[in-house]
Amino acid sequence: MVSTMLDSIRTRHWAILTFIAIVASISTVDWTSATHAGAGTSIMMFVHALVNPDISSATLITAGNAAWVTVTYAVAAMTIAIAFGIPLGLVASGTLLPPGVSNTTLMVSARAYLGFIRSIHELIWALLLVASFGLSPAVGVLAIAIPYSGTIGRVFAERLQDVPTQQLAAFQSTGASSLQLAIGARIPSVLPDITSYLFYRFECAVRTAAVLSFVGLGGIGFQIHIALSDLKFETVATLLYTLVILVMAIDVFGGFIRKRMIV
Amino acid sequence: MTLESPGRPNRTLAFSPHLPSAAVILIGMMAAVLIVSSWLYLASIPTNGRSLFSSDSLARSAEFVGDLTGSNSSSSFWQHENWLDFAKLAGDTLAMSVLAAFIAGIAAFALIPFAASNVVIVSARGPRRLFQMATYGLTRYLFIVTRSVPELLWALIVIFVFTPGILAGALALAVHNIGVIGRLGADTVEDVEQPPVRAIRSTGAGPFQIYLIGILPQIARQLLTFQIYRWEVIIRTTAVVGFVAASGLGYQLRLDLSFFRYKEVGQLLLVYILIVWGVDAISALARRAAR
Numbered sequence: 001m002v003s004t005m006l007d008s009i010r011t012r013h014w015a016i017l018t019f020i021a022i023v024a025s026i027s028t029v030d031w032t033s034a035t036h037a038g039a040g041t042s043i044m045m046f047v048h049a050l051v052n053p054d055i056s057s058a059t060l061i062t063a064g065n066a067a068w069v070t071v072t073y074a075v076a077a078m079t080i081a082i083a084f085g086i087p088l089g090l091v092a093s094g095t096l097l098p099p100g101v102s103n104t105t106l107m108v109s110a111r112a113y114l115g116f117i118r119s120i121h122e123l124i125w126a127l128l129l130v131a132s133f134g135l136s137p138a139v140g141v142l143a144i145a146i147p148y149s150g151t152i153g154r155v156f157a158e159r160l161q162d163v164p165t166q167q168l169a170a171f172q173s174t175g176a177s178s179l180q181l182a183i184g185a186r187i188p189s190v191l192p193d194i195t196s197y198l199f200y201r202f203e204c205a206v207r208t209a210a211v212l213s214f215v216g217l218g219g220i221g222f223q224i225h226i227a228l229s230d231l232k233f234e235t236v237a238t239l240l241y242t243l244v245i246l247v248m249a250i251d252v253f254g255g256f257i258r259k260r261m262i263v
Numbered sequence: 264m265t266l267e268s269p270g271r272p273n274r275t276l277a278f279s280p281h282l283p284s285a286a287v288i289l290i291g292m293m294a295a296v297l298i299v300s301s302w303l304y305l306a307s308i309p310t311n312g313r314s315l316f317s318s319d320s321l322a323r324s325a326e327f328v329g330d331l332t333g334s335n336s337s338s339s340f341w342q343h344e345n346w347l348d349f350a351k352l353a354g355d356t357l358a359m360s361v362l363a364a365f366i367a368g369i370a371a372f373a374l375i376p377f378a379a380s381n382v383v384i385v386s387a388r389g390p391r392r393l394f395q396m397a398t399y400g401l402t403r404y405l406f407i408v409t410r411s412v413p414e415l416l417w418a419l420i421v422i423f424v425f426t427p428g429i430l431a432g433a434l435a436l437a438v439h440n441i442g443v444i445g446r447l448g449a450d451t452v453e454d455v456e457q458p459p460v461r462a463i464r465s466t467g468a469g470p471f472q473i474y475l476i477g478i479l480p481q482i483a484r485q486l487l488t489f490q491i492y493r494w495e496v497i498i499r500t501t502a503v504v505g506f507v508a509a510s511g512l513g514y515q516l517r518l519d520l521s522f523f524r525y526k527e528v529g530q531l532l533l534v535y536i537l538i539v540w541g542v543d544a545i546s547a548l549a550r551r552a553a554r
Binding site: 257 | 354
């Protein structure tokens with residue numbers, strides 16, 4: 001297989017292009033002043049802190065509160081993102097209606113919309129929304145929900161289209177309409193996969209919510225910001241581990257549900 | 264497997280109607296409680312911002328959109344000096360994303376065998392097995408920690424060591440992506456087809472020989488495709504990391520927003536969306552060639 005890959009001229013072209021891109025990007029770096037003086041000490045302090053996180057009760061309470069705030073933003077954003085992303089994904093899949101001009105128009109416009117809202121990063125949405133509406137929790141929730149509904153919609157649409165035709169054949173032979181086919185066969189067959197994808201997205205939403213401090217909202221990122229400014233690396237380590245525990249918990253829980261849903 | 268979710272590949276999925284009902288009810292209730300309490304908590308936070316859907320707020324945001332698109336006043340879209348500046352910034356952003364994908368790819372590729380239990384844990388018992396298990400655990404721990412912390416928080420930490428710039432930004436992006444690529448890669452290695460592995464083992468090959476000859480060729484394309492896909496994710500985030508790493512489009516965007524230069528913000532956003540779409544298109548082509 002490797003030899004056939006090398007034999008193919010197109011692959012070789014890609015390899016050359018990649019090589020050029022990497023060399024060009026390395027050459028843009030100013031290597032003479034890449035690190036601060038005393039970089040070694042900073043690294044040692046940080047590694048030391050990772051091994052000895054601050055586990056005093058005050059820090060743990062701060063971390064717990066920050067984790068709660070971060071989770072609330074992620075949960076609220078996911079509810080909106082699912083509420084808008086799933087219906088939009090259904091339309092964008094083009095599987096609801098029989099093939100035709102109106103179906104294609106709906107499909108293309110839903111796709112263009114989903115593509116646009118998800119190409120802007122959550123934090124840029126946050127900055128724009130704050131500049132437009134002022135700082136409020138609703139802005140934080142929307143900043144995550146808008147691009148996430150775009151990604152969820154796109155993935156849902158792709159899954160619905162990728163359902164193998166063999167799985168649909170039995171249903172089609174009964175003379176079912178496109179809509180009946182979607183409800184009876186397509187949606188149920190993508191449900192386990194979409195559920196586990198939504199858990200993955202929730203995990204991403206927690207990470208994103210953690211960095212909403214950059215626009216001035218609270219949470220784990222905000223606390224990390226403060227602790228870093230105070231050079232309290234042990235506290236930073238505790239907060240980082242809080243985030244790690246959150247992400248791991250979602251991962252394990254999502255895996256558990258996925259296992260239950262797969263035959 | 265979807266490229267976006269690091270789930271395990273090659274599994275046929277089908278909906279099971281036999282969900283244990285007690286577990287379903289419990290999970291549903293937990294989810295409901297979490298959703299309701301999250302919304303209640305967020306609603307209880309006092310805000311000094313404007314209400315989101317008041318007429319005042321809508322008029323203000325309409326004005327903001329007008330500023331962004333330059334339709335309110337003379338537009339900076341026609342000033343070619345701006346375009347030249349922004350093209351250079353876009354170049355820096357692209358360089359940062361390529362460097363990040365490169366560093367993350369190399370580091371993850373080197374670490375993946377140590378995080379795959381079927382490659383690294385081979386001795387049946389004794390101190391060697393303990394050592395192998397420790398290696399496996401440590402690499403998995405490294406992946407979990409790097410993956411759980413978002414790029415921007417890594418950027419805050421990285422700039423304690425590296426001077427803000429393309430390298431610092433690329434490293435912050437790379438650290439997070441090592442965890443993402445490494446975890447998916449190691450899971451893929453653990454799920455690999457066994458017959459070729461057994462055949463090579465029967466020749467007396469060691470674990471890393473088995474990995475190189477029996478496992479890697481099976482998964483190479485999948486890993487490559489995922490690596491290319493990650494570049495798409497990285498380019499979206501690069502602008503944001505630029506806020507902290509003080510380079511590229513992100514830094515300029517932050518400056519312009521702070522100085523209320525909304526016309527330039529609109530222009531920068533246009534450049535940003537164009538390079539995101541450009542990278543998506545290149546990545547789609549490259550993934551087709553790699554498949």
